[in-house]
Amino acid sequence: MKALLEYIALNLVDNHEAVQIKERVGRFTVTYELSVDPEETGKVIGRSGRVAKAIRDLMGVAAARQNKRVHVDIE
């Protein structure tokens, strides 16, 4: 799951050093906190959250493959 989020984030932004992903694994739910360069937050959120929604939908598939739920926070 983390690998998917990492792949997407690194391919969406230019400043790779600023990409940070925190992972908290619970029994049923995994929570990710994604942060990128403040200048580039728009790229991972998108117009009316379209990109963020796509990230969450794809992460949802990855999580379902492991019988988990996932929560992605983007800041």
Place this chain on the structure above:
Amino acid sequence: MKSIEISARTVAEAVELALAQLGKDRDEVAIAVLDSGEAGDEALVRVTVVDDDDDAEERPAPEGTLEEVQGVARSILEELLARMDIHAYVTPVVTRVPGQKGDIEETITLHVEGADEEAMGLLIGRRGETLRSVQFMVNLLVSRRVQKWPQIVVDVGNYRQRRQESLEGLARRMAERVRQTGRPIMLEPMAAYERRIVHLALRDDKTIYTESSGEGENRKIVIYPAKQ
């Protein structure tokens, strides 16, 4: 700048003829439609070369030829699928149809096939919602890689075609009911491209007409009996 005017039966044909004559690709010219060729007229287009061969040589590597975009799109989708723990085959297919502005619209369809039905179902999601997100993400990542926004469609196990056929069937059945009762019927909310399928399916039916009403997520089609 070199420019020629060409007429043909359709805009698309005229454009193709012009490109062949100039020996140019679609992305090296500007196209103006002078007459779209409706009402039985011939279509007339003016095609102007925007890049001359001299500076073509100075341009960076031909990033973004269709073959290249196809390869990039396929590998990006494969990378995404692998990280979702989904095993599937991705086959790119290119289709060319004449666009509304007289250009040739090129669409790359990435067909995804896998043995795991459950995984394919997850990729599609409820009413194709997840599939739309997958498609959006692929388009976005590809456009960042090749610096242009190609039209990429992602289909899983022919879902889009099956959905289209089922929507067309629904549209015709509901139109029949409107015809018989003389009363309008409101369909379930649908995404824009699904509404388009319904509108198109009923376009030639003169006994009814269709309209969309409502906003955003709630926008839906209403089928009305034709006014007497």
